Amino acid sequence: MGTINSALSLTKGALDADQKALSVVANNVANANTTGYTEETPDWKENQPINVDGIQVGDGVTETGATSQRDRILEERLDQQQQLASASSSRLTALNSMQALFTPDSGSASSTAGDIGSDITSFFDSFSSLESDPTDNALREQVLSSASTLAGDISGTANSLNAQGAALDQDASGVVSQVNSLTGAIGQLNLEIQSISPHSDAGTLEDQRQQDLSQLSQLIGINQVTTENNGLSITTTSGQLLVSEGQNFQLTTGTVNGATDFFLGGTDITSQLRTGGGQLGGYLTARDVDIPGALGTLDQLAYGISTAVNAQNDSGTDFDGQTGTFANPLYIFNEPATVAGSATNMSVIMTDPHQIAAAGAGSGTGDNSNAVAMANLAKEPLGGPTTSFSLTQNLDSTTPVNGTTTGNVQVYDTLGKTYVATVTYTQQGANIWGYSVALPASAFASGVSTPVTGTMTFSAAGNPIQIRPTGAANPETVGTATGDVSSIPLSFAGLADGAATLNMGWNLLAANGTSIINQTVAASAQTGQSQNGFAGDQTPIDYYSNFVSTLGATVSEVQTENTAQNASVTQLQTQNNALSSVNLNDEAAAMSKLESSYQAASQVFTLLNTVMTSALNLGVETAVS
Amino acid sequence: MRPANPELKELVVEASGALARLDATRLEELALSCQALTRARSPEDAGEREHLARQAREAEADMAVFARVLEATRSNLNVMKRLRELRAGRLEYTERQARGSAEGGHGDH
Numbered sequence: 001m002g003t004i005n006s007a008l009s010l011t012k013g014a015l016d017a018d019q020k021a022l023s024v025v026a027n028n029v030a031n032a033n034t035t036g037y038t039e040e041t042p043d044w045k046e047n048q049p050i051n052v053d054g055i056q057v058g059d060g061v062t063e064t065g066a067t068s069q070r071d072r073i074l075e076e077r078l079d080q081q082q083q084l085a086s087a088s089s090s091r092l093t094a095l096n097s098m099q100a101l102f103t104p105d106s107g108s109a110s111s112t113a114g115d116i117g118s119d120i121t122s123f124f125d126s127f128s129s130l131e132s133d134p135t136d137n138a139l140r141e142q143v144l145s146s147a148s149t150l151a152g153d154i155s156g157t158a159n160s161l162n163a164q165g166a167a168l169d170q171d172a173s174g175v176v177s178q179v180n181s182l183t184g185a186i187g188q189l190n191l192e193i194q195s196i197s198p199h200s201d202a203g204t205l206e207d208q209r210q211q212d213l214s215q216l217s218q219l220i221g222i223n224q225v226t227t228e229n230n231g232l233s234i235t236t237t238s239g240q241l242l243v244s245e246g247q248n249f250q251l252t253t254g255t256v257n258g259a260t261d262f263f264l265g266g267t268d269i270t271s272q273l274r275t276g277g278g279q280l281g282g283y284l285t286a287r288d289v290d291i292p293g294a295l296g297t298l299d300q301l302a303y304g305i306s307t308a309v310n311a312q313n314d315s316g317t318d319f320d321g322q323t324g325t326f327a328n329p330l331y332i333f334n335e336p337a338t339v340a341g342s343a344t345n346m347s348v349i350m351t352d353p354h355q356i357a358a359a360g361a362g363s364g365t366g367d368n369s370n371a372v373a374m375a376n377l378a379k380e381p382l383g384g385p386t387t388s389f390s391l392t393q394n395l396d397s398t399t400p401v402n403g404t405t406t407g408n409v410q411v412y413d414t415l416g417k418t419y420v421a422t423v424t425y426t427q428q429g430a431n432i433w434g435y436s437v438a439l440p441a442s443a444f445a446s447g448v449s450t451p452v453t454g455t456m457t458f459s460a461a462g463n464p465i466q467i468r469p470t471g472a473a474n475p476e477t478v479g480t481a482t483g484d485v486s487s488i489p490l491s492f493a494g495l496a497d498g499a500a501t502l503n504m505g506w507n508l509l510a511a512n513g514t515s516i517i518n519q520t521v522a523a524s525a526q527t528g529q530s531q532n533g534f535a536g537d538q539t540p541i542d543y544y545s546n547f548v549s550t551l552g553a554t555v556s557e558v559q560t561e562n563t564a565q566n567a568s569v570t571q572l573q574t575q576n577n578a579l580s581s582v583n584l585n586d587e588a589a590a591m592s593k594l595e596s597s598y599q600a601a602s603q604v605f606t607l608l609n610t611v612m613t614s615a616l617n618l619g620v621e622t623a624v625s
Numbered sequence: 626m627r628p629a630n631p632e633l634k635e636l637v638v639e640a641s642g643a644l645a646r647l648d649a650t651r652l653e654e655l656a657l658s659c660q661a662l663t664r665a666r667s668p669e670d671a672g673e674r675e676h677l678a679r680q681a682r683e684a685e686a687d688m689a690v691f692a693r694v695l696e697a698t699r700s701n702l703n704v705m706k707r708l709r710e711l712r713a714g715r716l717e718y719t720e721r722q723a724r725g726s727a728e729g730g731h732g733d734h
Contacts (some may be wrong), residue, residue: 077704208734439729567645574647593647598698600652601644605695607659615681
């Protein structure tokens with residue numbers, strides 16, 4: 001029943017609602033400078049009508065709370081762009097450090113990585129100088145001196161790259177504790193939001209969660225999935241669960257092959273995190289892709305120069321009339337066994353300049369033909385034949401006698417030509433397999449392929465314990481003890497392209513002594529292969545120059561991406577601020593600004609493109625007929 | 626004599642920055658400058674032509690950045706447009722739903 005009290009109550013309700021609305025506005029103003037604070041607007045609810053003498057009278061409005069003006073889609077888009085920008089930013093920092101190593105420093109007296117290009121030229125030029133007077137000891141010393149400078153700069157650079165990789169490894173590890181702290185906080189906030197505000201915006205709690213999400217996005221790539229009652233699940237970009245409503249899953253680290261790997265629930269997710277974005281993605285890309293790539297290039301350069309120069313010097317006659325022997329080869333550089341590690345280990349082992357074999361084989365000490373050949377190495381393609389290879393293979397112990405399985409590996413000859421070597425294993429009896437390694441018949445001048453064969457005996461545990469090459473009087477023990485063998489020697493002569501005899505070792509054991517080829521009851525399968533040869537179609541200096549210019553192009557590309565991504569983040573922040581922050585601009589004005597900026601920029605781009613194309617064409621010299 | 630125009634590179638860098646800041650006014654000014662540039666006659670002097678070509682070559686990398694920022698802006702604009710449509714759709718849906726409920730209520734009487 002309607003009374004004066006009802007009327008007063010109605011008026012009071014309206015006043016209260018206004019007062020609460022004023023509080024919301026005041027709160028907005030008070031938080032104008034609070035990072036991450038989202039503007040709230042008052043929510044109004046019509047009260048139940050009251051009955052006054054049979055007539056329904058409206059009961060005014062009640063302020064039911066405040067709703068933050070946020071848009072999760074826009075915030076998620078902003079987070080995604082931040083992930084990309086953070087990834088390219090951390091990768092760019094690493095790439096810039098790498099590039100700095102290879103920048104020539106003309107003002108420095110000491111030789112550095114930036115001088116490798118001139119070191120290569122100086123080294124081969126020293127042989128050209130020696131050609132004029134092969135008996136001049138000063139010229140011989142100059143060869144060793146320039147060799148030392150080259151080797152020192154290459155190995156120093158490789159060490160610097162390794163140090164950069166170790167620093168990135170530490171940076172990447174440091175991200176984990178931050179990620180775990182944030183996912184823990186988000187899980188806790190999820191619980192609070194679900195408990196306090198399951199069906200409407202949770203105001204400052206949502207702000208806190210959004211801030212945490214924003215920080216998390218800068219660290220790693222994430223996907224966000226909204227769940228019931230305002231909850232949120234977070235996964236990595238490849239789908240591994242980090243937060244499920246109130247529960248969070250901790251990232252852990254472990255050392256794998258000397259580097260830190262990242263685990264979630266016992267699964268190694270390093271490769272997924274590498275491509276996922278965020279700072280961690282950038283660190284891991286630099287650590288696992290950019291630095292190993294640069295090291296691999298330096299390794300090939302060091303391997304190619306060392307093996308080619310050593311082989312050439314070893315084939316000549318030194319100042320004292322000596323030629324190289326198996327026990328005492330005339331090597332200038334430390335002879336690398338594998339491509340991997342060649343740069344780090346590159347050094348000059350020759351101490352006596354008399355050992356430089358300027359003369360050809362069988363020629364007198366005044367001859368310079370081998371010095372000419374060594375100088376000419378500067379003009380020949382850098383490359384290296386395969387000297388060893390490995391196949392990771394499982395041989396099924398239940399294979400019937402005479403049953404076979406195969407493996408294959410691509411190998412290189414001394415001229416850089418590649419072949420697929422096929423290994424055929426034939427079951428000969430309990431724990432005994434025959435092996436046969438063959439190159440294609442087309443590889444040989446004769447057109448006939450002669451495989452290298454023998455037998456392999458396995459222990460009951462499935463490890464190779466003996467090998468017996470065909471024709472050998474006795475089997476040899478496989479192992480790492482003195483007198484044991486760890487690889488099978490293979491030799492292929494008479495190659496059709498005129499390359500030297502291809503001598504390779506087929507590794508049965510890994511570097512740590514564990515067997516690579518095993519016999520088990522599982523199905524036969526080849527699961528891996530590696531070899532140390534590589535094709536060379538560039539001279540040493542061209543190879544190095546291309547590497548430096550490729551590195552420069554990568555830096556430029558990542559820089560471009562990073563600039564564009566940061567610009568995108570700035571734009572989205574502007575839009576988000578207009579929508580969710582305490583700001584006088586409204587959303588429509590922000591949208592209009594974005595649209596008109598895009599249109600004007602498109603016009604500028606088209607015009608600039610026309611101007612530039614025209615200018616470039618103007619600069620082109622055209623032939624006049 | 627060389628015209629006192631800004632280097633192309635500076636124009637391109639300025640345009641990228643203005644677009645990142647969503648400075649539409651500055652971009653419109655730049656568009657006018659570029660229009661003036663396109664209207665300028667092709668220089669007849671070989672040295673002047675080479676100078677322009679050099680400027681264009683030097684600006685190529687920055688032009689690539691500008692292109693990427695433009696692409697990112699287009700992408701952001703699309704997201705914002707879809708968001709606007711989404712909100713408009715929600716509003717219409719809410720209104721229809723409200724109308725439907727009200728009409729249903731009348732039918733019960």
